[in-house]
Amino acid sequence: MSKFGFTILKDQQLDYDNLSRDLALHIQKTEPSISSCMSCGSCAGSCSASRFTQFSFRKLVINIQRGNDKQIVNEIQKCMLCGKCMLVCPRGVNTRNVIYQLRKVLNEKKHHEV
Amino acid sequence: MKVEGKRRLWQDYQKEVAEDKFFYVRSCIRQTFFPGSERAFIKIIGTELGKEINEDPAHTSCTGIGYHTDIVPFETTQTVVARQFSLMTEAGLENYVPSCITSFGLYTEILETWEHFPLIEEQIRENLYKATQRTFNKPKNLAHASDVIFKFRHEIAAKAKHKLIDVHTGRPLRVVEHIGCHYSKMFPHKGIGGAEYPYVLAGMVEAWGGEVIDYPERRHCCGFGFRQYLVQANRGYSIACSQKKFESMQPYEPDMIITNCPGCPMFLDRWQYVIGEMEKVAYGPNGQMIPVFTYEEVAGLVLGYDPWELGLQMHQVNCEPVLDKMGVQYDPELKYKGSKGEFLGVPAIPEFLKCC
Amino acid sequence: MLKRHVAIIGGGISGLEAARVLSKSGHEITIFDAGEKLGGHVAQWDLLFPNMRKSSEILTALLNQLPKSIHILSKTTIKNIERFNGYYVIHSDRVENVLADAVLFAGGFDTFDAQRKEEYGYGIYDNVITSIELENKIKDHRFITAQGTKPKRVAMIHCVGSRDEKVCNNYCSRVCCVTAVKQAIEIKKTSPETEVFCFYMDLRMFGRHFEELYREAQEKYGIQFIRGRLSEASEAQDKTIIVKAEDTLLGKPLKMNVDLMVLMVGMELSKALVPLVEKMQLEVGDDRFIMPLDEQLYPNQTKKEGVFVAGTCTGPKNIPETLNDARSAAVSIMSYFDQLSNKN
Ligand SMILES: Cc1cc2nc3c(=O)[nH]c(=O)nc-3n(C[C@H](O)[C@H](O)[C@H](O)COP(=O)(O)OP(=O)(O)OC[C@H]3O[C@@H](n4cnc5c(N)ncnc54)[C@H](O)[C@@H]3O)c2cc1C
Ligand code: SF4
Ligand code: SF4
Ligand code: SF4
Numbered sequence: 001m002s003k004f005g006f007t008i009l010k011d012q013q014l015d016y017d018n019l020s021r022d023l024a025l026h027i028q029k030t031e032p033s034i035s036s037c038m039s040c041g042s043c044a045g046s047c048s049a050s051r052f053t054q055f056s057f058r059k060l061v062i063n064i065q066r067g068n069d070k071q072i073v074n075e076i077q078k079c080m081l082c083g084k085c086m087l088v089c090p091r092g093v094n095t096r097n098v099i100y101q102l103r104k105v106l107n108e109k110k111h112h113e114v
Numbered sequence: 115m116k117v118e119g120k121r122r123l124w125q126d127y128q129k130e131v132a133e134d135k136f137f138y139v140r141s142c143i144r145q146t147f148f149p150g151s152e153r154a155f156i157k158i159i160g161t162e163l164g165k166e167i168n169e170d171p172a173h174t175s176c177t178g179i180g181y182h183t184d185i186v187p188f189e190t191t192q193t194v195v196a197r198q199f200s201l202m203t204e205a206g207l208e209n210y211v212p213s214c215i216t217s218f219g220l221y222t223e224i225l226e227t228w229e230h231f232p233l234i235e236e237q238i239r240e241n242l243y244k245a246t247q248r249t250f251n252k253p254k255n256l257a258h259a260s261d262v263i264f265k266f267r268h269e270i271a272a273k274a275k276h277k278l279i280d281v282h283t284g285r286p287l288r289v290v291e292h293i294g295c296h297y298s299k300m301f302p303h304k305g306i307g308g309a310e311y312p313y314v315l316a317g318m319v320e321a322w323g324g325e326v327i328d329y330p331e332r333r334h335c336c337g338f339g340f341r342q343y344l345v346q347a348n349r350g351y352s353i354a355c356s357q358k359k360f361e362s363m364q365p366y367e368p369d370m371i372i373t374n375c376p377g378c379p380m381f382l383d384r385w386q387y388v389i390g391e392m393e394k395v396a397y398g399p400n401g402q403m404i405p406v407f408t409y410e411e412v413a414g415l416v417l418g419y420d421p422w423e424l425g426l427q428m429h430q431v432n433c434e435p436v437l438d439k440m441g442v443q444y445d446p447e448l449k450y451k452g453s454k455g456e457f458l459g460v461p462a463i464p465e466f467l468k469c470c
Numbered sequence: 471m472l473k474r475h476v477a478i479i480g481g482g483i484s485g486l487e488a489a490r491v492l493s494k495s496g497h498e499i500t501i502f503d504a505g506e507k508l509g510g511h512v513a514q515w516d517l518l519f520p521n522m523r524k525s526s527e528i529l530t531a532l533l534n535q536l537p538k539s540i541h542i543l544s545k546t547t548i549k550n551i552e553r554f555n556g557y558y559v560i561h562s563d564r565v566e567n568v569l570a571d572a573v574l575f576a577g578g579f580d581t582f583d584a585q586r587k588e589e590y591g592y593g594i595y596d597n598v599i600t601s602i603e604l605e606n607k608i609k610d611h612r613f614i615t616a617q618g619t620k621p622k623r624v625a626m627i628h629c630v631g632s633r634d635e636k637v638c639n640n641y642c643s644r645v646c647c648v649t650a651v652k653q654a655i656e657i658k659k660t661s662p663e664t665e666v667f668c669f670y671m672d673l674r675m676f677g678r679h680f681e682e683l684y685r686e687a688q689e690k691y692g693i694q695f696i697r698g699r700l701s702e703a704s705e706a707q708d709k710t711i712i713v714k715a716e717d718t719l720l721g722k723p724l725k726m727n728v729d730l731m732v733l734m735v736g737m738e739l740s741k742a743l744v745p746l747v748e749k750m751q752l753e754v755g756d757d758r759f760i761m762p763l764d765e766q767l768y769p770n771q772t773k774k775e776g777v778f779v780a781g782t783c784t785g786p787k788n789i790p791e792t793l794n795d796a797r798s799a800a801v802s803i804m805s806y807f808d809q810l811s812n813k814n
Contacts, residue, residue, distance in 0.1 A: 046333075048334060048335040048337070048355050049351075051354070051355070051358070052351050052354045052355070053351065080295075080335060080338075081182050082296075082299060082335045083219075083295060083296065083299040083300040084295065084299050084333070084335070086299070086300055087299050087300070087302065087309050096300070100188070103184050104184075104187075107184060
């Protein structure tokens, strides 16, 4: 018998034993200001992209720091590079350059894989 | 709202704009979007105000759009920009005036990058030399074309044939100003009035007799983005941005919108029609829309230029309500005639919106 | 013991408390203050955190303990301080100069000028006020909007002018979180129907009974705390303020119309003190507050012999911390005098 009328739930816990820090370290090298982020949300609060999509620059930073690479690829396409977030960020994060640098490495990665 | 508060802030964001001898570079998209605007600029600054204004046909796209959609790498963009600077240098000029806001933002960003990383500048100089044997000086003064019109707004007002005033009632026209994101969001001190309460367009409106409306979504992007618009499936996102703005400004009953970016007038104009037809809403009175202008077009109207020569027939939203309020004379018969009198064709009548 | 003369710059609570301790030990004191009344900022507050005590009680106690012999020069601007023969000569806009053996800088702080946060619209939008203005509104029983109506909804904005690189203030002003909680409670006491929302990044409830006050705000008064920093504010047609931020705990951008937006302004070194700090070549930190000789070991001494510091001119402090610091400064000054006497 295989059908019992229920399924075994998948573990939803984030597994931080296997953090991949590669991308975070790379971005920290090319745009060091990313380390200054304090997750205040000013960027996402003023972002036009956040209004209509699930995009949040604040979450993006955390995803980078925690190595959730898979989330990132789709996320960065949503940014319009308008620079509003740069204007409001109280920690002086060069948000636009973080996005550029991400697009650059992720594009390169894509090319390698092809 | 206390206007004195804004005036105090505007004092903090003054910007030097050259007096004369401009090297003017056109935008790649404005001439198709708003074909009369750049010509009007040259006429106003050159003929009307008697300033020297130069162009070079060898000038190319700054690659800003390619750069913002990740097609062109930053190094390439910088080298192309270096080539534009070399054209200015060869012309013996040093006051660089781009027509496009994204170019202006990009030039500012590149000059800042070079300021902070002289090695990059060296590298770019070398790239340019290897590729073209050219050298260049950096501009002494970089100002967006709207900065230049702002500088001479009072001179323009002195020659005004029409004001931003309803000739029938004497009421100042209520104007929404919309500033391109790349004008000052990245570098507030490079924009007149800063990024939060930019004064560049507001100053023109004031000088020409109109009244500026401050509405809650004033700072919101028009929705151009780049990739958001270029990919058709993403356009719903772009249009949603414009819709936010219209919904927010509508209660203030604006007579018109003035803009200083290539994309913004395009999107506020075209999307207004699309939203109107899709959602069956009209943001203006009596089923009509809110006319959208570039600042050169508005300056041209103030100076008494013929609206069809300014290219206003290319707008999606009819400009006539504003022309009528300002008391501008025009011949409706000539609206859809080309410069040689040939018939250009008439756009289809919208299903929901009223346009005449 | 030799009777010595101490010039105290600033008649806020730090200056007053140092004056009390020093004069009790027999020293002569002159207090200079730029303002009319003594007490500094505390004289402007109404009820104090964390126990809602009247600030006037503290001030009266401090002032009553001051002996009559103290010279008080209020409404006085100090023009210059010079070293002369082992003394300090203080030139002011008064006729006589003052000769002192030691100078105590107790000039405190200024609240942050909220106009510098342009996107918050202070000085432009009618219903954006600072915590100082709210304090006065509550004190004067005039808790109303610019249009004279009772606010139905209020947003308290934390960290205005603090923790913000854009205004060159990277530090935390420490007292504004708990002040927001205190004022939110006062709003609810004055006007129970008003909804109050605190927009914070971190709630810094470091002092004794602060956390309890926070809890009281939640449990007893239903004050809501939203973790998100204000991105921008704009004015709606009906003069309400539209607040935009990210609700970071939900990960979604939010907007909220409020009748009143209160900016919790932080602290900066007193502007009136800056020229004197420069003249005396005292060291300042990257937060622009005065640096003592050693932050841990000699928090009230400076590099300059005979020049001491007390209170909030060395960084944000609440009242008990300021008073302790003032007493500690008095002790430092007295041991400096002992050293001088031993040398001679
Ligand atoms: C909004 C707010 C609310 C607060 N509420 C509380 C509370 O409820 N409970 C609490 O414990 N703490 C509170 N505090 C903290 C409290 O105000 C300070 O701890 C206290 O004021 C510090 O005293 P001070 O003497 O160091 O400085 P100040 O109070 O600033 O006094 C300094 C004095 O020096 C004078 N001065 C400055 N420069 C010169 C000069 N060059 N020449 C002459 N005179 C000069 C000034 O006029 C002033 O009188 C609050 C702070 C803020 C910002
Ligand atoms: S630059 Fe991108 S992330 Fe920043 S506000 Fe604009 S769209 Fe949002
Ligand atoms: S505004 Fe700056 S500090 Fe705040 S979450 Fe965004 S990037 Fe981080
Ligand atoms: S005490 Fe709170 S409100 Fe004040 S600066 Fe620190 S974190 Fe911000």
